[in-house]
Each structure stands twice: as C-alpha cells, then as structure tokens.
Amino acid sequence: MNEIVKPGAGVLFMKIGTHAQEELADIIARKKEEISKTGYGMWGYGGNTCHPASMVQPFARKFAQIGQPIHLCMETMNSSHIAAPMCAAEYSVDGVQWEEIPHTIEVRGSKYALVIDQLREEQLKLPLDQTRVPVGPSTGRLGSRYVKGRVDKACLSVLDAPELTNEGDPREIDIDLVATLREPYAVFLRGER
Amino acid sequence: MNGFFDWLSRAVGNGSHQAPAASTPATPHQERRRVDLRKAINAVSDVVQNRPRPLRVFDQIHMKTGDMVLQSEIIADWADGKRLAFIGDGDAISVCVAYLRVREVLNFGPAHITVFDFDERTVEAVMKFADRERIGNLDARLYNVLDAFDVSDRYDCFYTNPPWGASNNGESVNVFVQRGMEATDHSGEGVVVIADDDELDWPKQVLASVQRFASSQGFYVSRMQRKLHEYHLDDAPDLKSCNLYLTALPGNPPREGSGAITDPRRLENFYGLSQEPRVRYVRARRRLDYGVAHEDEYKLEFLESGHE
Numbered sequence: 001m002n003e004i005v006k007p008g009a010g011v012l013f014m015k016i017g018t019h020a021q022e023e024l025a026d027i028i029a030r031k032k033e034e035i036s037k038t039g040y041g042m043w044g045y046g047g048n049t050c051h052p053a054s055m056v057q058p059f060a061r062k063f064a065q066i067g068q069p070i071h072l073c074m075e076t077m078n079s080s081h082i083a084a085p086m087c088a089a090e091y092s093v094d095g096v097q098w099e100e101i102p103h104t105i106e107v108r109g110s111k112y113a114l115v116i117d118q119l120r121e122e123q124l125k126l127p128l129d130q131t132r133v134p135v136g137p138s139t140g141r142l143g144s145r146y147v148k149g150r151v152d153k154a155c156l157s158v159l160d161a162p163e164l165t166n167e168g169d170p171r172e173i174d175i176d177l178v179a180t181l182r183e184p185y186a187v188f189l190r191g192e193r
Numbered sequence: 194m195n196g197f198f199d200w201l202s203r204a205v206g207n208g209s210h211q212a213p214a215a216s217t218p219a220t221p222h223q224e225r226r227r228v229d230l231r232k233a234i235n236a237v238s239d240v241v242q243n244r245p246r247p248l249r250v251f252d253q254i255h256m257k258t259g260d261m262v263l264q265s266e267i268i269a270d271w272a273d274g275k276r277l278a279f280i281g282d283g284d285a286i287s288v289c290v291a292y293l294r295v296r297e298v299l300n301f302g303p304a305h306i307t308v309f310d311f312d313e314r315t316v317e318a319v320m321k322f323a324d325r326e327r328i329g330n331l332d333a334r335l336y337n338v339l340d341a342f343d344v345s346d347r348y349d350c351f352y353t354n355p356p357w358g359a360s361n362n363g364e365s366v367n368v369f370v371q372r373g374m375e376a377t378d379h380s381g382e383g384v385v386v387i388a389d390d391d392e393l394d395w396p397k398q399v400l401a402s403v404q405r406f407a408s409s410q411g412f413y414v415s416r417m418q419r420k421l422h423e424y425h426l427d428d429a430p431d432l433k434s435c436n437l438y439l440t441a442l443p444g445n446p447p448r449e450g451s452g453a454i455t456d457p458r459r460l461e462n463f464y465g466l467s468q469e470p471r472v473r474y475v476r477a478r479r480r481l482d483y484g485v486a487h488e489d490e491y492k493l494e495f496l497e498s499g500h501e
Contacts, residue, residue: 048427053250054465055428095250136465137359137429140393150430 002124004178007160010063010070010134012056012114012181013126013143013173014045014153017079020086020109024076028177030106031119037104040117040182042091043072044110044189050153051136052112052186053094059135059155060185070185072114073126074177085109089191093184107189114186116179124178128171129163131156144171225301228266232298237262240288243322245314247425248475252356252464253283253312260422265289267418267436268352268384269302275349277303278376280338280369281310284354288322291331307348308333309372312475337473338372339460342451348376354386354434360462363387363399367406368454368463370439374410378447382415382440389420389435396432403437411445414438 005011017024034041050056060070085108090098107113131143134157138146142163143156162170237258247253256264261284268277269290279287287308294302308319310333319333336342338355351373356365366387373383385403388396404414416438423433454460463470480487 048249051249051428054252054468058465058468135360137357137388137426137432138393139359139395141429145392150427 004071004073004122005124005126005158005175007158008068009158010059010068011126011131011156011158012050012059012070012072012153013131013147013156014050014072014074015077015079016074016177017077019044020084022085022108028119028121031116034105035117035119038102040115041119041179042101042105042107042113042187042189043116043179044088044107044113045153046111047153049151050112050114050155050186052188055136055155056114056181056186057093057184060181062134064183070181072116072179072181073124073173073175074179075126075173076176086192088113088189089193091187091189093187095188098190101189101193111189112186113189114179115182115184117182119177119179121176122178124175126173126175127162128156128173129165130159130161132159147171147173225299229298230262232296233262233266233293234258236292236296236298237265237289240285240292240322243288243318244283244285245312245318245477247283248312250464250468251312251472251475254424254426256284256286256354257423257425261286261289264386264422264436265293266299269293269299271382271384271438272303272350272352273301274304276305276347277307278348278351278373279306279308279310280351280353280373280376281355282308282319282352283310283312283315285315285318286352286354287331287333288319288328291323291328292326295326295328303330305330306332307346309336309338309342309376311335311337311473313477314475317477335474338369339454339470340473341453342372342375344375344378344451346376347378348381350381351376351383352386353383356464357388357396357434358399358402359388359395360465360468362395363402363406364459364461365463366399366403368459370403370406371410371454372451374412374439374441375448375451377441379411379445380441380447382438383412385437385439386422386434387437389433390431393432400435400437407439410448411442412439413442415440 031041063070088107091101092098128144133139133141133146135155147154241258247255264286287306290302291306293299310316313335316333316335323331353369353373355369358365370385390396418436420433460469
C-alpha cells in the first residue's frame, strides 16, 4: 500500500501508450505544459468502460463528498493507436451544454477526456485483487476479474484486504504515471479545430 | 418449435421449456416447421442494419446479433397469436419478431406488435422498416415511460428490456414493468429481460425487487430462462441477461387508470448512479441519407481525371 493506493481510496486505472499516432513521452510533456498554462489538463480517452456521465463523474463525486481525491493511475504499455490526431474543439460535462476548449489545451483523437492536474511520474503497485468496481453494470466485480481482455481502464475502489482466491497469482499492476482528477472529472468532446 | 432452435432453446433455457401455466395459444396449434438458420440470421441482419445506434447515457445497450435471433424466436413462440406491447425496444426484437414471420422464416408469431419508446429514432426506424417491408401488424409510438400510459389499447402481453437498475435496486425495471402490466390491464403476461450474474450482488437484488413488485401487482414468476443474452457492453462484457416471465394471477383485478411517475425515490439513479431522467424524448434529426453512410463520415478525393 502507499499514499495513493490504500484501503478506502478511489482509483481510476488506465493502460496508456501511443495515442492518436503520438508517442507517450510527447503526450506527457504536452499535458504537463497544458497544466502549467491552464491550471488543468484534459487527458483524452475512448471506449465505454469509463463513460464520463454514467461512470467517472458519479464515481468521483462520491469520493469528493467524503473529501477524498480520485487518482488516475496509469500503466504504460506498448501500443499503436492509429486514430486520427483530430484536435477536439468543444467539451461538455453533460453532453447537452457545450463550451469551447481553451486554446492552451489540445485533446487529440478522443471522444472523452479526464480533467486532471498534478501529472507526475511515480512508481507504485496497484493490487487488482484488492480492488472492486464501485459503479456501473459491473458493480461488485473484483478488479482482477474485471480488468482483462478488452477492458483496459476502470473505476476502482480499494478494499481493506485482497480477496483470497485459487484463481492464480495475485495481479499487481506497476503504475508509472499518476494524476489527480479535478472537477468536473470527465467530459465529452466534439468538433475539430 | 422444431429442429435447431428447439434444441438451442432447450440447451440455453436450462430445460425450463414448458409453457407458462396461463399461456394459451390464441390460434389453433399448427405444426411448426424447421427454421432455416441462414434465412433467420440474414433477416435479423436486415433489422440490425436499420437500427439506430445506441445512446449509452440512456442505458441503450444492444444485444448481440446471435442472441437476437434466438430471442426473437422465443418471443414469437411465447406471444403467438397475441397482441404484444414492447415497453421500449432499442434492440429491435419487436421488428425481428414481426419480420421473421413476414419473411416466412417462422410460421408463428404475435397477431400485432406495438413498440412504445421515448427515442424518436427508434420509433421512426420501426415505422420505416414496417412500411418498407409491408409489415402490417407492426407499429410504434413515441412514449416516455414516466408519463401516464394510454390504457385504452389493450394488449395480451408485454416485453421489456429496461435500464437494469444496478444503482436503484431495480426501481427503473419496475417502472417499465408497471407500464407493461398496465398495457395488459393487469391480466396478461410479460417477459422482462434483466441482468443475471452469479458473481455480482446487484443483479440478484434487482431480480428479488422485480419479483416483489410483480407479486404486489398480482403477478407471479411463471418461468425464468437464465443467462441467455450477451451485449455490446464494454464495461461489463461478461454480464448476461435472463428472460423473467411474469403472469397475472387468475382474477387479478384491473387497477385504476395510469398516472405519471413523479416520486423522486423512483426516479433517483434511473439510468445509473446520479443519472436522473431529464429528457422526455430523444428527437430524431431529419436527414436525407437515412439508412446509408452519412455525408459527415467521409469525403471524396477524386482521380486526376475525375470531375469534382
């Protein structure tokens, strides 16, 4: 356990790598600059496992109500993401009201984005056997049974102790990059600029 | 049922194939011929092609196509000769059921099907498909399940695959079921398609909640086909659903009219955690490229000899 992954904490886990034809190191440098210029950054992503309105926002708000932050814990991997590097023009918290994305922020090749600050390289362990899905249709599923196959990101709450099973070796994920989510936590994106 | 579908239904239905006690075919029994699987799959493929894309924010999640084929045959068999109301139908099982009969893949099916859905894209897709394929016994109406139900039209049975109520202990399921029961004047049968999972707690709580609600309305669980369907659901790829059959008790009295649902306790977390209903209807944007690739999906780059 560590300061971020500890019993009762909320963690948004995500595998990361090349995105929209941009190398990870370049993305990290660009996002750090966004945060320093804007005060926050937008970390683009896709898929439905962390839908902004039905998953990430209620998950993060639940923890915010008890004064706890949500940390975005990222595991680097080798990947090739061939989506076009289109830069989104607008964001929306609810998919209804849309606003312009500040010109100091570029979110490329994504339909959703997490709103983050304090992006930093940090090595820590995330024991998936000690996490559970707290929101959505997989509520209650153990993290280690949930994060597999095509599921490469997840909202997770950290349990007091790992679940003991005979299913194989415990799954500990090496986290390389950490950020903190900030309100409104996750947004929809659209348009091109 | 005969042949492949019969075997398949028995295999996935845990042997619970007997008809519900209250089920009486409205038409004289006729021999059911073998199903041509290729024709069945291709017919369902036509329907899938016509279906609007799902809006996840309203818990519209599509059933996988193979399961739609099987489900359509099950529902056609169950509602043979009856008037069937679909309380919401993003999957388009209603269209599959009607179309399989028109295409003579099945020689049985409901006498009439009406789809009630708050998504105008779904309503229009049903009506356009029915018009194009000359399906006279299929129609659709724009209707939000929170509004009072027009009980002047009576149905023999209802079908619903509602938001599964993971975050409100099944209350969203019960709202859809209530409308289905009203459609039958509390004297028919219904099939409720809801989550079914051995590992998770919430689907069991929801199943219990729905059974309690059904009991309070004078219905009983007459059959259950477990873990039958899979979905295009990225965040729960292993989650399956069951068919829960509800049947009205003999002599179940009709209830007084139908009212709007406004109780905040029933609306809380309706479409998931912190997702109260705010939208009455999803309206369709008018477009001329219906059923083909939308113009904003592509642009043309011409050969040098081509003309712009």
